[in-house]
Amino acid sequence: MDPIKIKFGTDGWRAIIAQEYTVDNVKRVAEGTALWLKQQGGTRVVIGYDCRFAGELFTESTARVLGKHGITSLLAPTFISTPMVSLGVVKTGADLGVVITASHNPPSYNGFKLKSKLGGPSIPDDVTAVENLIPDEVPTDLPTIEELREQGLIEDHDFEQIYLDHVYANFDMDLIRNADFGIAYDAMYGSGQSAMIKLLPEARHLHCEYNPSFMGQAPEPIGRNLTQLSDVIKKDPKLSLGIANDGDADRIGLFDENGDFVDSHHILLLLLMYQYEYKGIKDGEVILTFSVTDKLKQLAEQYGLKYEVTKIGFKYIAEIMAEREVIVGGEESGGLAVSGHIPERDGIWIGLMIAEYMAKTGKSLNDLIQDVYDKVGSFNCDRDDVHVENDRKWEIVKQAEENPFKKIGSYTVTDVKHLDGTKFFLDGDDRWLMVRPSGTEPVLRVYAQGADAAETRKIIDAGRAEMSI
Known part of the structure; x- marks a missing residue:
């Protein structure tokens, strides 16, 4: 069977555990990460995991692949938050952070996030470079965690305590x-x-x-x-x-x-x-x-x-x-x-x-x-995530960009802005409706701002009526 093509989304690679998110595929992502880091001259990576299933197993799998390349893994004794990994990278002077997490996704998911040495998400160009280095083959002949410890390629750090100290200082x-x-x-x-x-x-x-x-x-x-x-x-x-x-x-x-x-x-x-x-x-x-x-x-x-x-x-x-x-x-x-x-x-x-x-x-x-x-001034914002067929979703997006509405319900569109979706300003600046497609799901996100919750709901409902969704 051909290996899956692993793609990083808005915030890392995420997939369902035991389907696409397997130990073998994590090893492949770790291999791409190691190859990229070596190109940058990096030698030390903070790896953390959250409370999802088998986080420690996926963390150790990542560390074993990095260790094969002579890269040192800095590990916490238990689960830690993503910001603890990011802060840990800065405080230890590491070259990269890896977080085994699917963030707010359902429990069946896990993921792989990359964090820069500056303490935030890796920039998109770096993520793409890692993605392009992920091999089809699963790395083999990996050292054990015990062997890596003996070689000094595993360091233990209490990243939660480092974070708590930072909180107390601020x-x-x-x-x-x-x-x-x-x-x-x-x-x-x-x-x-x-x-x-x-x-x-x-x-x-x-x-x-x-x-x-x-x-x-x-x-x-x-x-x-x-x-x-x-x-x-x-x-x-x-x-x-x-x-x-x-x-x-x-x-x-x-x-x-x-x-x-x-x-x-x-x-x-x-x-x-x-x-x-x-x-x-x-x-x-x-x-x-x-x-x-x-x-x-x-x-x-x-x-x-x-x-x-x-x-x-x-x-x-x-x-x-x-x-x-x-x-x-x-x-x-x-x-x-x-x-x-x-x-x-x-x-x-x-x-x-x-x-x-x-x-x-x-x-x-x-x-x-x-x-x-x-x-x-007071205001209210809300959002509907509307499930629509993908073809219909892109039809609506195209219409919003090329032939935007002049009226939405009883409101007159006074300005339109396009950046990441389309935002319609209604009767001035304080009210608006925004339409944006999900890049990964058959979902259209409909956002609005009104003076209060009732008006915001009225604007969303009027927008959905105009779009027939």
Whole structure:
């Protein structure tokens, strides 16, 4: 049987365990990684795995392939988050990071992410170069882990502790722990669980056990997947903040004191306000992906800051953060980054920053959101992922690009922008509808912003009616 062609997607290679994601195919990817790294003169790689099935086995398989090429693998004693790998690369001076994770995908998946020596995602050109070096053949005659240890080609590092030390150096953890509000944390059975139990021992911890099945739930920290966290907050008046992370803890979900979900659009605005007004960080730019609210540009303009809109995918933000000072960067799907840390999404870090903001100001999360609204006006954002036949999906995308709507429902289209999908501005700048295809699934993503939840839903429904989906 011919070997499968392994392709890296937006954030690494992902596949279903025991179908395409096998030990042999992981060895092939590791071989391509080793060949590329040797071309760069690299000799040391941090390898980490999350809480998915057989993470340790796939990690050791990767280390054995790298070891055959004389490359040293730096390993953690147990599962760690993706940001712990990225920070570990920086702190140890390693040349590359590898994370065995499928992030927020369903439990049947695993994956292989590459992290640069700068502490963020490897740039697309480097990922493509690795992909092109993946052989059809499975590497053989590999050394054992014991043999690699004897040769000094395995190093043991406590990357979780390195990360915790970094947190303690950058946050007032005593202030957060002793604040007059309670915190609930949902690990979604992911790799943030151990660190957050240590950082916030008094918090209410949900799904902080090792369970590779994730109880059948994709560990994606969005509102509909976190109803238990919401209910816990609603039933306990002492709890005023809910934090959730995905499987590898690089994304965040947030809940206010009412148990209501707070989306990434609002979190980005909160982070910018905290960094600029309270922490005094005024040098740098604001980077946002195309699907993020334009209110973030509005706040950046009020602060006199430059901003840039990128295609969707954190890798585009990370590329800019590697070269320029960025105060806040983020995407709609929960991947957010700030200055003073690595150029990487980090759900734990962002959660702690919001908790510290609340503790320092003595304000509730809703009070802080109102501060944002006082500056840029209130708004609501939402998204539908609509399953459509692929042919129909691309028809709609082509129409949006070549013959865009003049009206959507009762709204007049006043401007149209194309970058990574198409965004229709409706009756001005505060309302919009955006259409973007999934590159891998028969799914059309329909985003919208309105004044409130009811208007946002009205805009999405009107857009779907126009597109007959």
